[in-house]
Amino acid sequence: MKVNEPLNSPKTSNPQTYEIASNGSSPPSEGLSSGVKNPTEPVLSPKRQMAWRVAPTLAVSFKYAWAGLSYTFQTQRNFRIHVFIGALAIGLSVFLHLKSVEIAVIGLTCGLVLVMELLNTAIESVVDLTVKQTYHELAKIAKDCAAGAVLISAMASVLVAGLLILPPLFSMIYLSAIN
Numbered sequence: 001m002k003v004n005e006p007l008n009s010p011k012t013s014n015p016q017t018y019e020i021a022s023n024g025s026s027p028p029s030e031g032l033s034s035g036v037k038n039p040t041e042p043v044l045s046p047k048r049q050m051a052w053r054v055a056p057t058l059a060v061s062f063k064y065a066w067a068g069l070s071y072t073f074q075t076q077r078n079f080r081i082h083v084f085i086g087a088l089a090i091g092l093s094v095f096l097h098l099k100s101v102e103i104a105v106i107g108l109t110c111g112l113v114l115v116m117e118l119l120n121t122a123i124e125s126v127v128d129l130t131v132k133q134t135y136h137e138l139a140k141i142a143k144d145c146a147a148g149a150v151l152i153s154a155m156a157s158v159l160v161a162g163l164l165i166l167p168p169l170f171s172m173i174y175l176s177a178i179n
């Protein structure tokens with residue numbers, strides 16, 4: 001796609017043009033060195049000029065991350081259920097003296113479910129921000145796919161728990177019943 005000078009730049013009699021790659025990536029900056037600004041620059045700038053606010057320090061970044069976790073915990077029932085089940089699974093793994101690598105796999109799987117829930121919440125918020133209370137087929141696809149991602153991760157965690165936790169748990173219950 002041919003792109004002329006950015007809208008906010010002064011018009012010249014011989015406007016320079018550059019090619020935007022068909023895959024959407026930005027053109028090389030060397031070709032823009034003669035005063036023609038790349039219109040995508042504010043978006044791609046490390047300073048993120050499109051952002052309303054950028055966290056100035058690492059501590060502030062953590063504060064915002066905690067705010068996201070806190071929001072999701074308070075508003076999403078499924079997230080609270082997954083936190084509870086995850087804590088239970090890791091607690092049981094330690095109680096049953098599973099191998100370190102097994103506890104690590106269970107921890108990673110529980111973490112994956114929580115991450116998916118957080119991303120699901122983020123996507124829901126962006127979709128609601130975009131379409132508000134109107135129906136849109138693409139909004140439905142975005143939300144349904146995000147919910148599907150959570151479902152897949154939850155099913156994987158059930159499989160992992162079934163393989164790693166249930167056998168030693170049942171043998172412990174069986175042994176304590178016959179003794």
Ligand SMILES: Nc1ncnc2c1ncn2[C@@H]1O[C@H](COP(=O)(O)OP(=O)(O)OP(=O)(O)O)[C@@H](O)[C@H]1O
Nearest residue numbers: 120124131132133134135136137139140143144147
């Ligand atoms: N703006 C919209 N346009 C079209 N369909 C929508 C829209 N908003 C929601 N939906 C449909 O309603 C379903 C439920 O929406 P909701 O916002 O509660 O997402 P959800 O993933 O079910 O939420 P949660 O993860 O909290 O259970 C979506 O999966 C989607 O199919």
